[in-house]
Amino acid sequence: MNRIAILYQAQLPPAKDGIQKPMKVGGYSDSGADIAFELLENNFDVITPVENPDITNDKDWVFPDTKDGIEAALQKGVKIFWLNTVLYQQHTIESYLYKGIEVVGQVPSSVDVYDDKLFTNSLLKSHNIPIPKNKLITIENYNNLSLELEFPLVLKPIRGRGSQGVIRIDSRYELNENLDKLFSDNQYGNAVYVEQYLEGQEITITVMPKGKYWINNNEEYFSTPWCLPAVKRFNHNRGIAPYNGITAVIENSEVLDDDELQTIEIQEVYQHCIKSAELIGIKAPIRIDCRANNQGRYLLFDLNMKPNMTGPSRPHRKRQDSLTLLSARKIGWNYVDLLSNILNQRWKASR
Structure with a gap:
């Protein structure tokens, strides 16, 4: 090589x-x-x-x-x-x-487009993929905002990273207070958005690009993107999964058990994730965060073009499994198996 x-x-x-x-x-x-x-x-x-x-x-x-x-x-x-x-x-x-x-990795120009979470949500919605209701808030309109959504809400950066900057909001006063701070700090620019808060279980799904993979010593070819097993998140802070730069994911995440993985709801959300990956033409893994509504149906609320790939390779990093690695272990991969399979999907640009 x-x-x-x-x-x-x-x-x-x-x-x-x-x-x-x-x-x-x-x-x-x-x-x-x-x-x-x-x-x-x-x-x-x-x-x-x-x-x-x-x-x-x-x-x-x-x-x-x-x-x-x-x-x-x-x-x-x-x-x-x-x-x-x-x-x-x-x-x-x-x-x-x-x-x-x-x-x-991904095509840089594709990341430029799909890192805009509102744009991506709109694209998914237009293809009948379920997403939470949301609303754009700008520095110009936030003082006179007409808000049709009911509290609690989730306030989020448009080009965020995981749960960094994501805040649960329970009242109009709390919303205004946080918007004042966000726009004065200018860490995320001149616009953010809110979306409906979902009460159900949160899961994250890594979607792998189509290609050849080694699984259990057998080479398998996937003609479409495919999902690693779903990982559930727990120990939330006010309903929001803590940023993994603060809390290691192995402390608040685990792969669903076999029975849960076979449920209709999980199989349905897998199909939505695969369709999402096809729409944006992934070249490398992506991670999609999903959460169930009151009826138990999963909605896609965050598509991450660059999932974290930390791993326990060095002696001082033994608790650094990423969400993707937790998921990969379920199909028998260790860290190097995951990395080598991702490496096998490398690509060369052609005019």
Whole structure:
């Protein structure tokens, strides 16, 4: 196999139509280092920025997603770039896509479109995929907002990251107070949205792209996207799953048991997730968060173009299973199995 480099996010992405996607501290260098270490330990030809990377120093293992970082990797003979970073139109990697490299990750211009959660929700709704009722709130209209939705609501960034910045709102006073703070801080730009709060169980589903996979020592070909087993979330904070940068997901998440996985409701939501993945043309895994309404039917409320890929590869990271890895374990994959199967879906751009 060709030499592999893992890219991490080195800078804040540009605002899009006044909407800002916040940057994770470290730019996913932690999960990038987890990936690089695990692959290297299993004899994959991973290249690192420094000769003898320190096992505890994340950035010794990953290259920044800048021109200098990509060029440095190319000079070391890298042919495969794992895009463990936030992508967008005119991201630096686009300049290299037609120069013979292979990539693991989504098409940057697609991420630019579908990271807008309101746009994506509207697209899903137009294809009869169930989503919660929602409403856009801008810095211009929030003081005179006509709100048809009933409380409780969930206040969310339009280009958010997981549950960061997501707040349950129980009253109009609480809504105004939080909007004042959000718009004065300007962390998420000049617009946010609210959606109906769902009372039922929350699950997250990783959807894998179509392709060949190794499962239980057998090669299987999937002609469409397909779902890893659903993971349920619990120990919420005021009804919202805590941000995984604060609470490790293994402390509040577990795969549904066999009986739950076979229910009509879960099988139905799998089909909605597969259809969603087909609509946006995924090239790498995505994660879709879903929650049941009062009737037990699951609605899709958050489509994440870049699921977290942390893993317990290094001694000080033994409790860092991601939601996707928890799910993958159910089908018999360990961390390197998951990573190698994702790596097998790498693609090369063609004009």
